[in-house]
Amino acid sequence: MAYPNLPELDSITSYKPKMPLRVFSADNMLIAEFGEERRNVVRFKDIPEIMKKAVLAIEDDRFYEHGGVDYQGITRAAVHNLTGGAKQGASTITQQVARNFFLSSEQTFKRKIYEILLAWKIEQNLSKDQILEIYMNQIYLGQRAYGFSSAAQIYFGKDLKDVTIAEAAMLAGLPKAPSAYNPVANPKRATVRQQYILQRMRNLGYITEAQYEQAKNEELITKTNSNEFGIHAEYVAEMARQLVYEQFKEETYTRGLNVYTTITKSDQDTAYLSLRRGVMDYEKRHGYRGPEAIITIPEGKEAAEDAIEKELAEHTDSDDLQVAMVLEATPKLVRAVLSSGEEIRIEDTGLTFAASGLSVKTPANKRIQRGAVIRVVLEGKSWSITQMPEVQSAFVAANTTDGAIRALVGGFDYNLNKFNHVTQAWRQPGSSFKPFIYSASLEKGLSPSTIINDEPISFDAGQTGGQAWEPKNYDGKYEGPMTMRRGLTKSKNMISIRILHKIGAKYGQEYTNRFGFLPEKNPPYLTLALGAGAVTPLQMAGAYAVFANGGYKVNPYLISKITDSNGQVLVQTKPDMAGDEANRVIDERNAFLMDSMMRDVVKMGTATKALVLKRPDIAGKTGTTNDSFDAWFAGYQSKVVGIAWIGFDQPRNLGNKETGGGLALPIWIGYMQKTLKDFPIEERPVPKGIIAVDGDYYYAENPPGSGVSSLAPPISVIEE
Structure with missing residues (x-):
């Protein structure tokens, strides 16, 4: 089968993690890690079965049955979405591999077609186990961690082979939104998703009822000394990875290379905040577009909480732009619940930007109402309604x-x-x-x-x-x-x-x-x-x-320079x-x-x-x-x-x-x-x-x- 204009798979298939590629700022702040933290390679056979099951339960439970695109899953998600249930996605793990390494996440028809074609190409060239191994070693999981082995070290301070069912479920929740489901920075929201994954694992027969009950009640101890990860430099990290790979090819992920970039924390933080402020100022000038989604919240406290949690889990926080579900909306007051479970009140100037969305004259699909998913930002001590920008910068x-x-x-x-x-x-x-x-x-x-x-x-x-x-x-x-x-x-x-x-x-x-x-x-x-x-x-x-x-x-x-794991300078710019x-x-x-x-x-x-x-x-x-x-x-x-x-x-x-x-x-x-x-x-x-x-x-x-x-x-x- 011909795949016009599709990228080669070298950068995926050549990924053989042994020691991490570490990327630092000029002032020695760790920006990112790519691959395993220790010398042992996390091959497919060495990834704990429970970790694989946790990932499959939430990301793609039909992974071993479909050919890269899950038509049954697409149909199920479409029916579920049309009937007013919590919004479901239908991207397979193979599609995510295609998207994460070659494509942007922009939701356009052309991008989706390329994603599907690339997924088919990957499936025809790699085995299912190889695809899952690649996914679990390369996926970005927040805190500058790439791969579940690195994430296990960063979030729980342990080797991947030692994670419990509860910890595996917590880690499996990260790919969807690493920032939102970070167990250190956002424990409440991360726990909501972890509990949902545990339910999925039980319902799919991956764990027993007894294992489910034990994992559900397990108190997780996270590694909180993560002050080394303090820079929003994800684009820098990926640029560095690509540049190093051009020179070192397969050794990029096996030699324990340390890459020292020219950026500084102060400059990078200032640039990041200034760009986001500029983009949001533009958004404020161009008016409110409406909620991101609207669901029907069912009657009954437990059913309502479950529906809200599941819907909010489908939306990603973007730094200070938090997702919230509207419980009550009037032109003078909006009550909403954050993914953490915290209820907030938005009133006065906090409603100014979204005033059009609170008007009875606004079409129902653009109106802020009970069941609407909105974005909020904490300004001082008061909450305001905002929105995710469409413009880029x-x-x-x-x-x-x-x-x-x-x-x-x-x-x-x-x-x-x-x-x-x-x-x-x-x-x-x-x-x-x-x-x-x-x-x-x-x-x-x-x-x-x-x-x-x-x-x-x-x-x-x-x-x-x-x-x-x-x-x-x-x-x-x-x-x-x-x-x-x-x-x-x-x-x-x-x-x-x-x-x-x-x-x-x-x-x-x-x-x-x-x-x-x-x-x-x-x-x-x-x-x-x-x-x-x-x-x-x-x-x-x-x-x-x-x-x-x-x-x-x-x-x-x-x-500026690249050293090996012993500090020997290999490249000096x-x-x-x-x-x-x-x-x-x-x-x-x-x-x-x-x-x-x-x-x-x-x-x-x-x-x-x-x-x-x-x-x-x-x-x-x-x-x-x-x-x-x-x-x-x-x-x-x-x-x-x-x-x-x-x-x-x-x-x-x-x-x-x-x-x-x-x-x-x-x-x-x-x-x-x-x-x-x-x-x-x-x-x-x-x-x-x-x-x-x-x-x-x-x-x-x-x-x-x-x-x-x-x-x-x-x-x-x-x-x-």
Whole structure:
């Protein structure tokens, strides 16, 4: 059978855990473990039968009967859901293996089809025991633990072979939502799920009634000294794992490798919190969409509690965004119960965001009512209704001197979407790409004071390489002749288009390649002036660092060194350094002029919100694509560059008046506000070969009156 565009299975089949791959921050905080904690390999035959049974009971009790997709389970879940029972899923263990290692968790039809095809491919190439062994060794179980053996050590401080039935059931509850069912951090909710799994094990005949009663009443003692796990760096951990595997292949999980990354706890925590705050601020502006689910709570206390527990178990907490079941709802008061069993009251300002969901005019399927599953957040001492965001985001920060990544957040919640938007999301940069076109123009005789006409312009199909094009400014307003500096400050589309038309699109593309952009992703058409190509946030970090460090290309890197289990250094990264002339890609004077213009973007342009930082040494550029599918802010201080992006995975309009300055810039500010507090304000020295005349800077060889002083119609392209 042919499997078009499906990934190879090497990264799954080559997984042979013997000793853990451990990933650390730069300040020695343990971020993640991949594989067994001790030397013995947890082969299928060595995994306790009770652990296997606990996993099968809750995840896939027909695992050994289906061919990768459980059609009987799908039918049963569909009927159960349609008849108003607790929502049931139908993904098999094989499908989860496919999803966890190759696909995002986004619920789209295309993604589901790929998941099914990949599950079939896995089933045809591996035995059932092999698939289950892979699942039980690689699945993420919270607290930076991957695999049940590591989880047994982290949560209970014991080898997997020694876990009791009660402990096995507790561990088996983790894959669904590692954070929500963490027995250390969320014991009440974890116990609810554990009890349900024990019931399943009894009902399926995996344990006897006597074993069930004993396990149900067993008091679990968890290992609470887990302060070593204190960083939200799941995307970093997975990036590190992939990078190590590229070099060490099958030895990645067998040698006890220790990977030391460049991120620090302080920077990473700041970036994580700032990104989530920025995303939730966007959600608040765009209104309440309605409950995540609505069930009919049965009569009778015991039946009601059982239905509530089972339904809440199907929904995952996302850090402070907790799931709750509504018990009573009026426009002035909502009573709800958390998965822990705690009852809460939401009133006054806590209802403001979801007021539309409490209106009798709202359709029943969007209304907050008894049986509705909602999201709540504790703000101070009061609860408020919120919702899970649909929009995604990314943030990355790096040192400008050597490219060391200081913080990286690849999305809103790794457990819900493993797609790393920092490294994998190819998006249009919009206006945040304009500085590279401006930089190119400086080498063609233009200067910050060159006068350019901000008036509408049109091109026929022959000029664009496609179809006729009549671009517009974002706000639809035109100011006539202005300096190039003002054109960048105000992000005028007409200015950057005229600049690229003047210097030539081919030259512009070739010039921007030196910043690390791929020519095939950014074709040489005039639309390049508006950032109509494709870049990743990580590429943007490396590119903007060039302006910050005086013209040197430093490549962002994540791993500083790798050691074996004895501490022997196996790999030591030797990064490209700013100051090494071999790494120079633009003239120091060019970087200085671009920095000067982008400082004005902050002082008086589209990024004035950053003035709250009270630093004259920051610069950057907002970015909003013409269709408002993507919002960016790319900015820096001389030592640190940061890139923030917001958009939907399936690109769509972010909303009227949603811009990079309003969406992405606050995330950048949130990070820089804390990070830069220990950085002294730096005065950028004026390089040799730069002259100042009438308040602006020029190349010494292009003083006022020489070079290109004005771009006025007709526009002629400079011959190359």
